[in-house]
Amino acid sequence: MPRARDPNRDKAFEIYKKHEGRIQNREISKLLNVSEKTISGWKCKDKWNEKVNGVLQKNTEYSKHKKNKKTKVDVEEVNQVMKNPELTDKQRLFCIYYVRCFNAVKAYQKAYRCSYQTAASGAYRMLENDRVKSEIYKLKQNRLNREFLSEEDIFQKYMDIAFADITDYVSFGTEEVPVMSMYGPVKVENSKTGRKEVLKQVINVVRFKDSSEIDGTILAEVKQGRDGASIKLGDRMKALQWLSDHMDMATAEQKAKIEQIKAKTEQIKNNDNDDGEDGVVIVNDAPKDIGYSDTEISSDIQQQDN
Structure with missing residues (x-):
């Protein structure tokens, strides 16, 4: 016999929708006295972000929309970086690649087309550059704002994976x-x-x-x-x-x-x-x-x- 749906599941979404997605899972869990992991699972399974943003469509339409959205995001990121006169062309490429993969070595390799050994040492120096750090921070904030996510959300998800029971x-x-x-x-x-x-x-x-x-x-x-x-x-x-x-x-x-x-x-x-x-x-x-x-x-x- 199927398990009855938890009434808090719908309440949790209503709270999320009321705050237009700008509320942390931890806050919802405290309001409903439900574990944060459970809230995270409901958020993913019920596609809260898509529902709040009004883009829940058929699979074929969603795939097309997702592809177009990705292209638009890429163009926005490139345009933003190109406006920064304080960076070299390679540094601009590094910033763009980094915010996509959050892997400094991989971003350095793609930007400078060098070996792994060279990238491993160069990536650290690149992240110590104040101008590069500032540009990466701006790009990250813009991307997170578009997706209605915070850095705290992303960090928490990796914590959940790393310390899963x-x-x-x-x-x-x-x-x-x-x-x-x-x-x-x-x-x-x-x-x-x-x-x-x-x-x-x-x-x-x-x-x-x-x-x-x-x-x-x-x-x-x-x-x-x-x-x-x-x-x-x-x-x-x-x-x-x-x-x-x-x-x-x-x-x-x-x-x-x-x-x-x-x-x-x-x-x-x-x-x-x-x-x-x-x-x-x-x-x-x-x-x-x-x-x-x-x-x-x-x-x-x-x-x-x-």
């Missing part, structure tokens, strides 16, 4: 279940009472939580394969690196929160395999029609390649 998405543990045969539960005689009792065993179980209860924007992949259903979280190590490179975007509260969980960061690094696997995969290979597995079916948690 797997128990928000699955529950796992052990259960005592009957030992099954082709004729049903196996029964054995109790030596003390002389009565036949169902033979039981302890098994490992993994259960996915309902999609309405989780923030789906943190998931990189959900699939049904030969070995069962699996979900994959976003790449935590890449998110951690992004956070490290963009601490200037964090609020005081976000910085304090990161300080509190620095110890967990090291634990995450140590738990990752040496072969550089990224992301976390949860595999549930139990059949769909039962809530547990028997002796021939196992449920496990494992790392796996992309």
Whole structure:
């Protein structure tokens, strides 16, 4: 039976619409006493930004609109940078590339057409240039204003990915279940009472939580394969690196929160395999029609390649 829709879901959107999108997820969560992750999930699934901006259209129309919008944004960014006489042509290119990918090395490589080694050293110096920093800040603010996003929103999303708790998405543990045969539960005689009792065993179980209860924007992949259903979280190590490179975007509260969980960061690094696997995969290979597995079916948690 489908789960009843949470009435706070519609209330949350009404609050967001009332503020014309200029309210943080954290503020809405406080007003409704709902977790910030839940608000973030509703915002993504229900397409709040599109509804508020009035651009929710059919897929074909939206794709065309998105392409035209991207072209318009690119032209606006180029025109803005070209008006800055204090920058060289290469510096202008660097600024444009940087606000698209937020990766200084990649932006430097594309602007200067150089090797990775050269870009790695040059990118740092470029970001130390006050004129370049000022132009990048202007471009970032203009882009964020167009998308009704704040730097705090973006930083928070990377925090959610980096410090995602797997128990928000699955529950796992052990259960005592009957030992099954082709004729049903196996029964054995109790030596003390002389009565036949169902033979039981302890098994490992993994259960996915309902999609309405989780923030789906943190998931990189959900699939049904030969070995069962699996979900994959976003790449935590890449998110951690992004956070490290963009601490200037964090609020005081976000910085304090990161300080509190620095110890967990090291634990995450140590738990990752040496072969550089990224992301976390949860595999549930139990059949769909039962809530547990028997002796021939196992449920496990494992790392796996992309």
